[in-house]
Amino acid sequence: MRWRLSTRELLTARAAPRGGRGADTPDADDSEADAPDANDSEAAARGGGEALVDVAGRIVGVRRMGRTSFATLRDASGEIQLFLTDKVMGASAYSSALEVLDVGDLVSAGGQPFRTRSGEPSVRVERLRMAAKALRPLPDKWGGLQDPEARFRQRYLDILTNEDARRRFESRSAIVAALRAELDEHGFMEVETPTLQPVYGGGSATPFVTSYDALHRDYYLRIADELYLKRLLVAGYERVFEICKDFRNEGIDRTHCPEFTMLEAYQAFADLGGMRELVQALVAAAVTAVHGSTEATIGGRRVDFTPPWPRVAYREALLEHAGLDLETLGDAELAAAGRDRGLRVDAAWPRAKLLDTLMQHVVEPALTAPTLLERYPAETTPLAKRCEDDPRYVDRFEFFVDGMELGNAYTELNDPIDQRARLQAQASGREGSEAMPVDEDFLLALEHGMPPAGGLGLGVDRLVMVLTGAANIRDVILFPQLRDRS
RNA sequence: GGGCUGGUAGCUCAGUUGGCAGAGCAGCGGACUUUUAAUCCGAAGGCCGUGGGUUCGAGACCCACCCGGCCCA
Numbered sequence: 001m002r003w004r005l006s007t008r009e010l011l012t013a014r015a016a017p018r019g020g021r022g023a024d025t026p027d028a029d030d031s032e033a034d035a036p037d038a039n040d041s042e043a044a045a046r047g048g049g050e051a052l053v054d055v056a057g058r059i060v061g062v063r064r065m066g067r068t069s070f071a072t073l074r075d076a077s078g079e080i081q082l083f084l085t086d087k088v089m090g091a092s093a094y095s096s097a098l099e100v101l102d103v104g105d106l107v108s109a110g111g112q113p114f115r116t117r118s119g120e121p122s123v124r125v126e127r128l129r130m131a132a133k134a135l136r137p138l139p140d141k142w143g144g145l146q147d148p149e150a151r152f153r154q155r156y157l158d159i160l161t162n163e164d165a166r167r168r169f170e171s172r173s174a175i176v177a178a179l180r181a182e183l184d185e186h187g188f189m190e191v192e193t194p195t196l197q198p199v200y201g202g203g204s205a206t207p208f209v210t211s212y213d214a215l216h217r218d219y220y221l222r223i224a225d226e227l228y229l230k231r232l233l234v235a236g237y238e239r240v241f242e243i244c245k246d247f248r249n250e251g252i253d254r255t256h257c258p259e260f261t262m263l264e265a266y267q268a269f270a271d272l273g274g275m276r277e278l279v280q281a282l283v284a285a286a287v288t289a290v291h292g293s294t295e296a297t298i299g300g301r302r303v304d305f306t307p308p309w310p311r312v313a314y315r316e317a318l319l320e321h322a323g324l325d326l327e328t329l330g331d332a333e334l335a336a337a338g339r340d341r342g343l344r345v346d347a348a349w350p351r352a353k354l355l356d357t358l359m360q361h362v363v364e365p366a367l368t369a370p371t372l373l374e375r376y377p378a379e380t381t382p383l384a385k386r387c388e389d390d391p392r393y394v395d396r397f398e399f400f401v402d403g404m405e406l407g408n409a410y411t412e413l414n415d416p417i418d419q420r421a422r423l424q425a426q427a428s429g430r431e432g433s434e435a436m437p438v439d440e441d442f443l444l445a446l447e448h449g450m451p452p453a454g455g456l457g458l459g460v461d462r463l464v465m466v467l468t469g470a471a472n473i474r475d476v477i478l479f480p481q482l483r484d485r486s
Numbered sequence: 487g488g489g490c491u492g493g494u495a496g497c498u499c500a501g502u503u504g505g506c507a508g509a510g511c512a513g514c515g516g517a518c519u520u521u522u523a524a525u526c527c528g529a530a531g532g533c534c535g536u537g538g539g540u541u542c543g544a545g546a547c548c549c550a551c552c553c554g555g556c557c558c559a
Binding site: 066 | 493498525555556
């Protein structure tokens, strides 16, 4: 590695930096820099104003003209030009400042705001201080950082140089804030439940296992927080939610990441209808936070998130998109239909898995507009209440945008006896690796009485993908994990 | 796990039929008092992902492996 400065120069550069910017440091965007003379920009342009400004940020461009130079300074609010000249700074200060100044350096500068002949908002620098010397160069100023691997491994450079990446993570923050605000408005209380759990549950997934030394036993990183949030319904909190990381020790692909962010919300004495309203309100708030309206153009396509969204029953969807009626067809016929479509399915599979495979490959890709898929066959969903009008189905919906599942909601099962039976059936189920252990502590809580409730899970990463037009879930996760470079 | 595809200078990328390793930007030296991707002159900068193989000769061809990307499972 070739450093930018000799050791001696580096020591000089290091001698200068001190502290950060003052509390009254204006942002680098144009309006702020003009602020001292906001009412008289002509005076500012003439350099007649007395007020001095201090700015601080990263140098992203330098244009050396001899005894005068220009530098572009960027901070979180925008960019402003520094005008450096030996007339103002003094010949020796000017030349020594320019000697150590590089693109990438963090500096603070003070001087008079003005506009150049071409109208560029600038600061006529009187003092320039090195705040942090960049020993390595920034990626190419036009091309930015393109190598996808480097963009993941050095995300700070990606964000620093690629505008789309920077805006995407700002949008993510705005989305999460909007979700919180909307839940707050609906009277939900945010809680924190264990990340490390002695028994994992609330879903069907392979957990990460870790050792809890102080308790002398293995623990699991949560695959869901559902069973703890339900304990809080037993406790008497009627509207609770948590936004947290869940961990599933499974594959990585375009829409799956082992460490992902989930929003779960539970509302006592609500049913699926309540969840339907809630999820539409949440997504509408998120879309509005990013796009200013519930109708948005995402990736060149117009998507309307304005509630109410279309609702389609599971059976009807399968009929419409695959011509299959799950009420009349047996496992063998479903498997055959799957094979006809090139799917690798086996009639010996559990019916739920057959149905799920068909839905995933045939129906879900067609659900591009925001859609609520409802009335799931009971065998696919062991934790939901059955529909009152037809016990073959359960009160559940998933919702889809762009063919991608964004979330899931149930009318939650609150009968402790039924729940125990279903959990035990699941625990002794044929797919041992995916079956979850029975959480006796959770069942004990249920036996004390959990109010009937609606529950909602929303994949935050995927929502951000949809709203920011990201093709891959890693594009919305700041620091995705990669294999070691060997 | 399978198919396709990529890894060359700090960054973005060329590299022809197998024949001296290239450009732009960044960096370095110099000129330049209002630039906006400043301009101009000059000199540098390489484990061509790794390891084998073929060949007089490999960045290129063959094999294996490592790290990515896309698609499929």
